[in-house]
Amino acid sequence: MLELVFATNNAHKLEEVQAMVNDNFVLKSLKDIGCTDDIPETGETFAENAKQKTDYLANKYGLYCFGDDSGLEIDALNGEPGVYSARYSGSRDMEKNIELVLSKLAGVNERTARFKTIISLYLNEKQHFFEGAIEGVIIDELRGTSGFGYDPIFIPNGYDRTFAEMSNEQKNSISHRSIAVGKLADFLKKF
Ligand code: ITT
Numbered sequence: 001m002l003e004l005v006f007a008t009n010n011a012h013k014l015e016e017v018q019a020m021v022n023d024n025f026v027l028k029s030l031k032d033i034g035c036t037d038d039i040p041e042t043g044e045t046f047a048e049n050a051k052q053k054t055d056y057l058a059n060k061y062g063l064y065c066f067g068d069d070s071g072l073e074i075d076a077l078n079g080e081p082g083v084y085s086a087r088y089s090g091s092r093d094m095e096k097n098i099e100l101v102l103s104k105l106a107g108v109n110e111r112t113a114r115f116k117t118i119i120s121l122y123l124n125e126k127q128h129f130f131e132g133a134i135e136g137v138i139i140d141e142l143r144g145t146s147g148f149g150y151d152p153i154f155i156p157n158g159y160d161r162t163f164a165e166m167s168n169e170q171k172n173s174i175s176h177r178s179i180a181v182g183k184l185a186d187f188l189k190k191f
Pocket residue numbers: 007008009010013068069070071072085086115147148149150151163175177
């Protein structure tokens with residue numbers, strides 16, 4: 001069994017990823033290793049932000065680790081909220097962030113969007129990246145209560161329910177994060 005630190009403070013993400021790599025790896029959170037630092041996320045791309053997380057842990061603790069940066073890209077908003085997904089409205093309050101997205105999209109017919117995840121892995125002094133994306137549309141109301149973030153307003157293509165109306169298992173089987181984590185897990189299996 002291999003111990004890896006997942007550079008996240010988001011308990012939902014840790015749960016989602018732990019479920020996907022379950023038997024092979026023990027994932028530790030930032031809290032588990034006693035890291036309460038506010039790791040900088042100042043990049044202009046998901047990849048830059050993901051790498052900032054693993055660079056930080058590798059430099060400070062010398063640990064093998066991975067970190068992801070994810071977000072929602074809405075075509076009619078030129079890819080926003082993108083790297084600003086967590087704080088689009090200026091706060092981490094998701095009600096406000098969703099409200100801002102819906103107000104910007106009021107009356108807009110083009111509703112296409114995608115969730116994207118980039119994972120940065122630091123292992124054996126080497127840097128690797130894994131990517132996942134899922135295409136869908138933004139609806140004009142909130143539906144469902146499971147998941148987190150923008151899940152209540154995102155319907156993946158080929159489905160008629162939002163991510164927040166799906167069980168965790170169903171979301172995990174198709175999500176951007178699961179695609180990226182699947183690539184990470186495949187890589188680690190060969191390790
Ligand atoms: P960490 O940086 O601590 O990992 P975070 O919540 O900031 O946690 P990300 O940077 O990966 O997570 O994602 C930024 C935001 O993008 C996140 O807060 C959500 O609002 C949104 N997001 C990412 N993945 C999502 C998903 O699966 N469903 C809904 N929203 C998601």
